[in-house]
Amino acid sequence: MTETAPRTPQNTPATDPAPPRSGSRAWRKLRANKGAVVGFGIVLFFTFLAIAAPFLPIADPMQTSWTAIRQAPSAEHWLGTDDIGRDILSRMIWGARASLMAGVFSVGIALALGVPFGLLAGYFGGWTDMIISRVTEAFLAMPFLITAIALAAFLGPNLTNAMIAIGLSAMPIFIRLTRGQVMAVKQEDYVEGARSIGLGHWQIMTRYILPNAFQPILVQATLTIATAIIAEASLSFLGLGQQPPNPSWGSMLNTAKNFLTQAPWMAMWPGAAIFLVVIGFNLMGDGLRDALDPREA
Numbered sequence: 003m004t005e006t007a008p009r010t011p012q013n014t015p016a017t018d019p020a021p022p023r024s025g026s027r028a029w030r031k032l033r034a035n036k037g038a039v040v041g042f043g044i045v046l047f048f049t050f051l052a053i054a055a056p057f058l059p060i061a062d063p064m065q066t067s068w069t070a071i072r073q074a075p076s077a078e079h080w081l082g083t084d085d086i087g088r089d090i091l092s093r094m095i096w097g098a099r100a101s102l103m104a105g106v107f108s109v110g111i112a113l114a115l116g117v118p119f120g121l122l123a124g125y126f127g128g129w130t131d132m133i134i135s136r137v138t139e140a141f142l143a144m145p146f147l148i149t150a151i152a153l154a155a156f157l158g159p160n161l162t163n164a165m166i167a168i169g170l171s172a173m174p175i176f177i178r179l180t181r182g183q184v185m186a187v188k189q190e191d192y193v194e195g196a197r198s199i200g201l202g203h204w205q206i207m208t209r210y211i212l213p214n215a216f217q218p219i220l221v222q223a224t225l226t227i228a229t230a231i232i233a234e235a236s237l238s239f240l241g242l243g244q245q246p247p248n249p250s251w252g253s254m255l256n257t258a259k260n261f262l263t264q265a266p267w268m269a270m271w272p273g274a275a276i277f278l279v280v281i282g283f284n285l286m287g288d289g290l291r292d293a294l295d296p297r298e299a
Contacts, residue, residue, distance in 0.1 A: 031293040038289020044282030048275070052098040061089040063096045063249050072265040082267040085257060093249040094271055100250040101279065104165050104234035104243070105227040111169025112176050113223060117212075119173075120180025125188060125207055134177065141174040150233050154242040161234075161250070164243040168233045172226055179222055183215035190214075221291045228283035235276050251276050 032038050051058075067087030075082045081090040123134040141149065153167035187193065188211055196206050237243035238252025246253060251272040258269035 028293040032289050035289040035292060037285045038293070041282040041285025041287075041289065044278055045286060048098050048279050048282070049102060051095050052102050055095045055099055058095065060092040060095060063088060063092040064247050065089070072261060072268070074265075075267060081271050082265065084254070084268050085261060085265070090254075090268065090271055093254060094251070094275060097244075097249040097251045097254060097272065098275070098279075100161055100238075100244045100248070101231050101234055101252075101276070104161065104168065105231040105279075105283075108165045108168035108172065108230040108234070109223050109226050111166060112172035112226065113219070115169070116173040116176025117180050117219065120177040121184055121207055121212060123177065124181040124184025125203070125211065127185075131181070135181070138174045138177045141171075142178070146171050146229070147233055147236060150237065151240065151242065154237050159242045159245060161244045161248075164234055164237045167237070168230050171233070172230065175222065175226065176219065179219060180215065183218055184211055187211050187215045217294045221287055221294065224283060224290055225287035228280040228287070231276065231279055231283070 065088060067083070070079065070083045070087040072085055073079055073083045073087075079089050079091065081094060084090055084093070119134050119138075123131040150164075150167045150171040153170055154164050157163035157167060184207075193206060193210050196210050201209075234243055234250070235252030235255065238250045239256045241253075241256065244250030244253050246257075254272040255269055258265070258272070261268055
């Protein structure tokens with residue numbers, strides 16, 4: 003009877019990536035986190051409103067009425083009207099599209115640019131790392147919002163340029179984070195094994211390093227969406243984001259600042275919406291961080 007030879011380290015494939023953390027375990031932890039569930043519910047609610055805005059039975063957000071100027075909340079206008087008689091509820095719902103789109107697309111731009119640069123800096127090191135790191139540090143030396151305002155003013159006042167400005171301003175955060183994660187992961191044994199069998203740099207980076215470094219980047223992206231929404235509201239408030247008459251929570255606040263005593267509801271509702279969405283994304287980010295942390299039981 004032939005005995006099977008025991009499996010030795012030489013028989014073991016050296017290029018197997020680190021075993022992924024259990025997705026079901028992370029999902030159970032996320033569901034058990036009440037704050038994360040609340041945050042997810044808030045974000046889901048506003049996302050539904052933004053997507054369903056064209057199909058909801060609400061007033062035209064652009065329609066003015068000189069007989070309904072600055073009316074308080076009533077059965078006809080649930081959240082009241084603004085300075086030229088437009089329905090605030092419909093403008094709030096349509097404004098959610100601009101604010102959420104700005105948050106998601108801005109962070110998408112930051113990820114698309116920041117992750118590759120951070121991957122190159124962390125993997126190759128040397129001159130590549132030095133050049134990318136010095137440029138990143140120069141950007142990080144400037145306050146995030148000041149950089150976004152300067153870029154938006156340079157590019158021109160509209161929502162698309164505001165998203166680009168916010169994305170470029172957030173890019174250094176992801177370069178720094180990705181670089182640190184890659185430098186830690188590239189020292190693992192499975193990466194050394196992939197090098198030993200002659201895999202190219204591109205295969206090693208995309209198949210073995212980036213997947214095992216992406217979880218902290220995902221958490222940071224969720225948290226940065228909240229920051230991007232505040233930045234978009236700030237730019238719109240300053241006239242550098244969504245342009246009138248198109249609705250945006252920031253531009254609504256810009257208009258409402260002139261009527262705080264006569265019509266406080268004009269500022270109350272967009273301010274509350276920004277607060278809730280930012281809290282929702284922060285709660286989601288905190289929940290993801292705890293759920294994906296391997297040190298947590």
